[in-house]
Amino acid sequence: MIVTNDFRSLWAEIGPEVLAAVERVGRSGWYVLGREVDEFERRLAASWGLPHAVGVASGQDAIEIALRSVGLRAGGKVLTTPLSAFATTLAIARCGGVPVFVDVDERGLIDLDACREALLAEPDIRHFVPVHLYGHALDLDRLQALQRSFALTIVEDCAQAIGARWRGRPVGTVGAAAAVSFYPTKNLGALGDGGAVLTAEPSIAARARVLRHYGQSATYVHDELGLNSRLDELQAALLADVLLPRVDAWTERRREVARAYGTGIRNPAVKVPAVEARSESIWHLFPVLVEGSGRDRFREHLRQRGISSGEHYPRLIPDQKALRDSGRFEVRGDLVRARRYAEGEVSLPIHPYLSDDDVERVVAAVSDWEG
Numbered sequence: 601m602i603v604t605n606d607f608r609s610l611w612a613e614i615g616p617e618v619l620a621a622v623e624r625v626g627r628s629g630w631y632v633l634g635r636e637v638d639e640f641e642r643r644l645a646a647s648w649g650l651p652h653a654v655g656v657a658s659g660q661d662a663i664e665i666a667l668r669s670v671g672l673r674a675g676g677k678v679l680t681t682p683l684s685a686f687a688t689t690l691a692i693a694r695c696g697g698v699p700v701f702v703d704v705d706e707r708g709l710i711d712l713d714a715c716r717e718a719l720l721a722e723p724d725i726r727h728f729v730p731v732h733l734y735g736h737a738l739d740l741d742r743l744q745a746l747q748r749s750f751a752l753t754i755v756e757d758c759a760q761a762i763g764a765r766w767r768g769r770p771v772g773t774v775g776a777a778a779a780v781s782f783y784p785t786k787n788l789g790a791l792g793d794g795g796a797v798l799t800a801e802p803s804i805a806a807r808a809r810v811l812r813h814y815g816q817s818a819t820y821v822h823d824e825l826g827l828n829s830r831l832d833e834l835q836a837a838l839l840a841d842v843l844l845p846r847v848d849a850w851t852e853r854r855r856e857v858a859r860a861y862g863t864g865i866r867n868p869a870v871k872v873p874a875v876e877a878r879s880e881s882i883w884h885l886f887p888v889l890v891e892g893s894g895r896d897r898f899r900e901h902l903r904q905r906g907i908s909s910g911e912h913y914p915r916l917i918p919d920q921k922a923l924r925d926s927g928r929f930e931v932r933g934d935l936v937r938a939r940r941y942a943e944g945e946v947s948l949p950i951h952p953y954l955s956d957d958d959v960e961r962v963v964a965a966v967s968d969w970e971g
């Protein structure tokens with residue numbers, strides 16, 4: 601079976617190094633927020649070209665902590681996308697924020713024209729959580745223009761886009777802060793949960809450090825209601841020693857696979873969304889759109905040829921019961937392109953362990969589907 605995440609091959613590559621790191625942390629006798637976390641934060645920030653990284657327990661917590669660190673308060677409106685992991689909106693909701701959804705563009709990323717309209721219509725929107733979905737970079741020049749025109753505070757959700765660039769500029773460097781996830785399926789995936797807040801602003805980093813640790817500003821001094829959202833030494837050691845040093849090579853292989861799919865797949869019933877040349881994607885996922893109502897049949901066709909696939913995401917966030925029940929959100933417009941993704945998107949396998957033969961099999965299977 602050609603799988604969507606090949607954790608067995610990952611272990612075959614990194615197992616011995618993981619065990620060595622576990623041994624070192626085990627012997628150290630220090631397991632939460634210590635030297636390993638400090639060192640990983642330093643290396644992550646350096647590799648990103650930002651001065652501060654703060655390790656936390658998950659990508660969702662990274663978004664919540666970043667939003668609270670930049671001053672989002674209960675009742676504040678937050679512009680965001682209806683097509684993402686639910687965690688993006690859940691983090692906003694956990695701050696007491698009110699998500700405002702606008703449609704996506706042809707690539708499935710939040711439509712920056714729709715954002716401008718929303719910001720003109722609702723000047724009380726002060727915060728914005730854009731998502732660099734599928735590993736593609738949003739247009740950072742336009743993001744920066746929106747930030748300046750509307751004096752917005754932006755937290756970039758980079759959970760799927762660590763290392764992606766727009767015209768050479770890394771994602772996560774326009775907003776006041778960026779949030780990343782080390783969930784195992786992500787491009788920089790740990791062997792468990794983890795996340796980080798990145799920022800150029802020392803005061804935001806300092807606030808994030810307080811919030812991740814019970815809101816404790818000094819030992820047993822709690823000035824605000826924080827979280828328990830610490831990165832542990834084991835995950836930090838694995839990330840620093842074993843995973844971060846490999847991520848660029850892994851991305852390179854993902855790009856080769858994406859190129860092969862992009863040039864090889866020829867099927868009028870399966871649309872490969874055009875990608876911007878200026879977006880240097882890291883190809884977290886490889887989305888295609890199936891015409892009409894053929895998604896289940898298409899996925900079954902792939903399955904019969906030994907190919908797993910995914911859907912990102914089959915239900916829009918504002919259609920989720922949890923959010924409906926809360927009643928605390930706004931939708932602007934009809935979200936017609938987002939619905940097109942929710943109904944027809946299929947994610948083809950893309951990861952560093954696909955062989956050339958696997959890639960050819962996927963191209964052939966997609967191309968000979970009869971729709």
Ligand SMILES: *Cc1c(COP(=O)(O)O)cnc(C)c1O
Binds near residue numbers: 759
């Ligand atoms: C995975 C993901 C998250 C949440 O990260 P966790 O580590 O699972 O909490 C948030 N946003 C996006 C776009 C994601 O893909």
